[in-house]
Amino acid sequence: MEQAQEKIFELYLQRLSGTLSAEEERYVQEMLQHDAGFKAQWDQLEQENMTLHTDRYLQQIDSEAALHRIKEERTTRRPVVHLKKWLSAAAILLLTGSGVYYFFVRTTPATSPTVAMQQQKQPVRLLLSNGEKVVLSKDSSTKTIALNNATLNTSNGALQYSSADTVLNTLDVPAGESYKLTLSDGTEVWLNAATRLRFPFHFGRPAREVYVEGEAYFKVAANAEKPFIVHTALTSVQVLGTAFNINTYQPGIVKTALVQGSVVTKGKTGERQTLQPGIQADYDAGIGFVTSHFDEEEVLSWRTGVYYYHRMPLTTLITAASRFYGMRFVLDKNKEAGQVVTGLMDRNRLEDFLSDLKTTAHIEYHLSGNEITLR
Known part of the structure; x- marks a missing residue:
């Protein structure tokens, strides 16, 4: 009863x-x-x-x-x-x-019809320097892939390898996915959706250098003799051994959030900013560096498949949602584009995200293939 x-x-x-x-x-x-x-x-x-x-x-x-x-x-x-x-x-x-009525709502949803979400995600790929493309599986089985210049080992959405080749390759993580990579020096890199990392199978001297577009979290293996440098289109971050997040999703802005250790981030025109744990530096090519404290749970939650948004305009939200879920979100032209919304996205619970939008912003949605229209 x-x-x-x-x-x-x-x-x-x-x-x-x-x-x-x-x-x-x-x-x-x-x-x-x-x-x-x-x-x-x-x-x-x-x-x-x-x-x-x-x-x-x-x-x-x-x-x-x-x-x-x-x-x-x-x-x-x-x-x-x-x-x-x-x-x-x-x-x-x-x-x-009121004292007249009491029920407890469980944390599991009531039985109700579900909407079939036809997410047609692209695979994670490794683009080799010779033009070869290797599709990397995200299933739980362990796979070994033998290449001419390297041996790859994949398991549970993570890649390790062995090679002496110092030429740059590219790990391409599409929208709606994430992936983990362990570099030759033991540095661990988590890549968010719509992110590309260029890296060599083996680091030469004098530095360990990689290039990122999108968002990535680095846990850098310490090596005092060989600094680790992350390059973006606007900045570079130099460390010896530390943990930090770097985000280039927003055009013209690079966000570097330091979790452990110490880093120096540099702008294209020579600006320098040293960070301490708990501090984030936002670099704008027209302004330079602006620092602030950051919420570690919010900045790093993408690694567990969660993304928080606060008073975000709908036009900005649909861009983030398209990248996060690997589906195309479209805002109906008659919907108030200036409306702002607050909530979270869970990569494994797309229906909950859409239901939350319906509750908090009175937004209806329509699914057609891999496209979702908000109206």
Whole structure:
């Protein structure tokens, strides 16, 4: 009985927040007509809503506060609920506080129809200096690939290799994917979606140099005699042994966030900025370096398949979502492009992301192949 009450209550909250699907709406209408117990409980919720104005309250719930709660759950390694669930939970508190109604919404979604997401992602590829292209599998099996100049070993979305070749190769990670690479010196590199890393199979002297476009996290193996240098289109970062994140997604901006150790980042015209752990340097070619403290959970969460966004314009969000999920997001021309939204994206829970948008920004969506239109 309690499970049935939970489901009715959650369906009612979804109706209030505008996230009830067409199939769920048909289910509600059918139950209202043919199930007296369902109708009695639904009518009780309707009466309480009229008294407490729950619908208006639900529209005023702070998305930023909900997102903060989700981040706390992640840092304590509890199961994470998506944004719509936290918003619904806030409405539950209102009803609970009235003393006339109490239900607990579980952290797992109620049984409901799912939308088939046809994500047609491109594979991760290694582009060799001789023009050869090697597709790298992300499955759990261990594979060995013998090349003329190297032996590759792949397993669970990670690549290791052995080679004495010092010519540059390119690891190409497409939209919607991520990948890990261990370089010849033991440096570990995590590559985010839509990222390219140029690197040699073996580092010569005097320095260890790589080139990145996109976003990558480096855990650099210490070597006092051979500095490690990461080049971007606008900057370079020099270290001996440390851990940092570098992001070049935004045109004309390079963001370097230091987690451990110390780095010196340099601009194309000679500007220099030394960073300490917990500090991020944003480099703009027209302004130079601007430093600030950063939230490590937010900056590095992409490595676990999560991306946070705060008061982000829809036009910016669809670019980030297209890259993150490997699908093409399109904003309907009639939708308010200046609208800002707050929430998170989980690479394995696209439906939850779309549902959250529907709740927080009243955005409908339409799927067609590998394209999602927001309207």
